[in-house]
Amino acid sequence: MADPFRKVAPGERLAIPAAAYNTFIDAAKDFQTRKQNIGQKPKSTYHTEGMVMVRNDSGADRGMFDVLGIDTPLYLPAASEPRFLNNFVLKGVTPAIATHFGLFVIVAEPISDGYVGRAYISGVCPAWIDVIDADHQFVDVYDANATKLKTYGTGSARILWKAAGTGAMWAVIHLVGGGIDEIRFGKPTGAYTSGATITLDPCDIAGVDNGLANVTVQAGWTLPTNTNIPTTAIIPFTRAATATTWHVIGDPREVVTNLYYDTTTHKLQKKVRYDFGVFATTESSAWVDITTAVDCTA
Numbered sequence: 556m557a558d559p560f561r562k563v564a565p566g567e568r569l570a571i572p573a574a575a576y577n578t579f580i581d582a583a584k585d586f587q588t589r590k591q592n593i594g595q596k597p598k599s600t601y602h603t604e605g606m607v608m609v610r611n612d613s614g615a616d617r618g619m620f621d622v623l624g625i626d627t628p629l630y631l632p633a634a635s636e637p638r639f640l641n642n643f644v645l646k647g648v649t650p651a652i653a654t655h656f657g658l659f660v661i662v663a664e665p666i667s668d669g670y671v672g673r674a675y676i677s678g679v680c681p682a683w684i685d686v687i688d689a690d691h692q693f694v695d696v697y698d699a700n701a702t703k704l705k706t707y708g709t710g711s712a713r714i715l716w717k718a719a720g721t722g723a724m725w726a727v728i729h730l731v732g733g734g735i736d737e738i739r740f741g742k743p744t745g746a747y748t749s750g751a752t753i754t755l756d757p758c759d760i761a762g763v764d765n766g767l768a769n770v771t772v773q774a775g776w777t778l779p780t781n782t783n784i785p786t787t788a789i790i791p792f793t794r795a796a797t798a799t800t801w802h803v804i805g806d807p808r809e810v811v812t813n814l815y816y817d818t819t820t821h822k823l824q825k826k827v828r829y830d831f832g833v834f835a836t837t838e839s840s841a842w843v844d845i846t847t848a849v850d851c852t853a
Contacts, residue, residue: 604678605675605676605677605678605680605730606663606673606674606675606676607643607644607645607660607673607674607676608643608644608645608671608672608673608674609623609644609645609646609647609660609662609666609671609672609673609674610629610644610645610646610647610669610670610671611623611647611662611666611667611668611669611670611671611672612626612646612647612648612668612669613647613648613649613668613701614649614668615668615701616665616666616667616668617647617662617665617666617668617701618662618665619662619663619664619665620661620662620680620681620682620683621661621662621701621702622650622659622660622661622662622682622696622697622700622701622702622703622704623647623648623649623650623659623660623662623674623701624647624648624649624650624651624654624655624658624659624696625645625646625647625655625658625659625660626645626646626647626648627645627646628643628644628645628646629642629644629645629646629671630642630643630644644671645660645674647660647662647674649699649700649701650696650697650698650699650700650701651696651698651699652695652696652697652698652766652767653698653767653768655696656695656696656710656711656767657695657710657711658696659695659696659704659711660674660675660676661674661675661680661682661730662674662675663675663680675730676730677730677731678729678730679715679727679728679729679730680727680728680730681725681726681727681728682694682703682704682712682725682726682727682728683702683703683704683723683724683725683726684703684704684705684706684714684717684723684724684725684726684728685697685703685704685705685706685722685723686706686717686720686721686722686723686724687705687706687707687721688706688708688721688763689719689720689721691706691707691708691714691759692708692713692714693706693707693708693709693710693711693712693713693714694706694707694710694712694714694726694728695707695710695711695712698766703723704728707759707765708740708758708759708760708761708763708765709738709739709740709759709760709765711730711731712728712729712730712731713728713729713731714726714727714728715727715728715729738791738792738793738804739757739770739791739792739793739801740757740758740759740760740762740789740790740791740792741755741756741757741758741769741770741772741789741790741792742755742756742758742762742786742787742788742789742790743755743756743784743785743786743788743790744756744769744786745786746783746784746785746786747774747776747778747783747784748777748778748782748783748784749776749777749778750774750775751773751774751775752771752772752773752774752775753771753772753774753784753790753803754769754770754771754772755769755770755771755772755790755792756769757769757770758789760789761789762787762789770792770801771801772790772792772801772802772803773800773801773802773803774803776807776829778807778829778836778840779827779840779841779843780840780841781838781839781840781841782827782828782829782836782838782839782840783836784831784836785836790803790804790831791803791804791805792804803831805831806831807829807830807831808829808830808831809827809829810827810828810829810830811825811826811827812825812826812827812828812839813825813826813839815842822844822845823844823845824842824843824844824845825842825843825845826839826840826841826842826843827839827840827843828840
């Protein structure tokens with residue numbers, strides 16, 4: 556049987572077999588259908604769960620398992636909604652701890668500068684990390700370093716496995732995404748006695764500075780004379796439900812440390828300090844008059 560799809564030689568009379576003609580028509584109809592669907596049905600530009608496409612805007616070629624901070628989508632919906640929906644690509648830049656803590660991807664294949672490739676954004680993957688403390692269980696971005704992650708007391712990626720010791724090494728990590736805003740820790744930049752806010756220098760749960768920028772946290776207390784929250788206190792704080800403000804975790808509870816009866820004024824006085832659950836004020840306050848009391852015998 557003659558091949559209906561054989562090529563025609565120069566000068567040969569053209570005779571299109573029915574089978575070939577019908578195939579051309581089917582291909583044309585399929586093309587028309589797909590063209591009409593453009594902009595209507597979102598089509599992912601990646602097919603592996605836990606991966607995204609990212610354009611390398613770091614200014615240098617990136618190797619496999621390098622780190623890129625998440626910038627913005629390559630195509631914004633305001634400029635082109637079809638491109639945003641059908642060709643979703645993120646811009647990846649050199650990580651900065653102030654803006655990319657918890658916002659990064661692990662490069663899954665070599666990507667030249669200015670080109671697009673695949674990257675891990677969630678799930679389990681290998682990673683090149685710098686272990687600062689052998690007890691650290693989390694990793695996150697290394698400031699101005701796109702070649703590795705850094706260990707922290709808290710972070711957006713949990714270490715599933717690593718070798719013993721400290722220094723640069725391979726590890727297996729779980730990119731969980733989010734969650735880092737649930738509870739953070741910080742130390743006051745100055746002893747706090749009163750005010751609507753307190754400025755904290757972020758640290759890990761052990762009090763080691765993690766390099767993040769200072770955070771203004773809602774407080775709103777007025778502490779008694781002679782007592783304050785010292786700069787050595789490790790204070791937990793979290794983001795409000797509106798995600799616009801930070802708040803200290805814990806409410807002050809008065810702890811009476813001493814009682815005194817002033818025979819001159821005939822007033823009962825007390826010295827107090829305040830506990831906030833996991834942190835507390837320093838020395839007891841000056842003497843304070845007791846103006847209210849509860850009858851414990853009633």
